Amino acid sequence: MLEVKDIVKTYNTGEISFTALKKVSLKIEKGEFTAIMGPSGSGKSTFMNILGCLDKMDEGSYILNNKNITNLKEEELAAIRNKEIGFVFQAFNLLPRMTILENVELPMVYAGISEKLRKEKSMTALEKVGLKDRIKHRPNEISGGQKQRVAIARAIVNNPAVIMADEPTGNLDTRSTLEILRIFQDLNREGSTIIMVTHEPEVAKHTKRIVKFTDGEIVSDEQVKDRVIIE
Template structure:
């Protein structure tokens, strides 16, 4: 599903160059549930930006679903982000003046999906995350855990090839975090490929594989033997 070959990312700041990624090689197969971990400055966020097609200024190759997207231009990458990748962020990124249904519809509006079809798919996505009875609520009327459920519904509504989550439980209490990880596990069991950045070891244990970064390099890549299954 995802393969990177010898990815090097260097930031140029004035007279100094900083290499954030030092020749990263990694393959994530279809249907995997992978955690990306590492301390601040390790390169994990830079790596996720590249995987999410948010950054195309790097050296090396990036193969997504069998297609080399390393040299695509911004417009092409924007199309891939909308069609092939579902994003879930720590801050939820919901629009407060819109209903939950309207928030989930947004990716389909950008994709040109007709109104009737996108309404149907948005409702189905919200029902999948347990919010089918709240579609007319606005984001300031629900809890943080529910906001993240809406964000997941928005991420899956276009049936993306991969779901990318950046610290999805970072703003949540323990109970809500467990509920969110259960949703990700269910999506993964249904066949979704999930890549998640987290700094929390206990959250990473809900996934099937842990990849750890340090100083721009992968220092650990292992399957989770004592994985928590909800």
């Protein structure tokens, strides 16, 4: 599903050089639910940005869904982002002037999908996250937990190869956090591959595998032994 080998990423600001990733290698199989953890500055966000084709590595290789995307141009990476990757961010990133339905349709607009099919697929995605009755609302008319559910619907609407979630519960209360984790677990049971950055051990316990970063390197990679499953 996804494999990176010997990834190196260095940032240069003036005379200062900082290596965020030091020959990182990782393989994630189809259907895994993986948490990426580590303190601030550990490299986990840089790693996720590279996995999500939002940033380029300086060295190393990247295979995603049987495609070598190591040396693709920006426009090719944009197509990969839209087709193969579903993003869920801490800040939701919904467009305030659009309805819930229009926000979910957005990736398909960029993909050139017909209006009729866009609506059908968006309704199906919103039904999966329990928001089919909110399609005409705008983001400022729903709660934070509901906003994140809309963001998940938008992430899955193109049937991506992998869902990448960056601190998806960071702005949510306990009840909403559990709702979001239940949705992720349901999607994973249906076959979705999910990679989630989190700094909260209690959230990571809901995944199947935890990969920890420190100082730009992977320091542990373990299956979750006492996994919390939400029915």
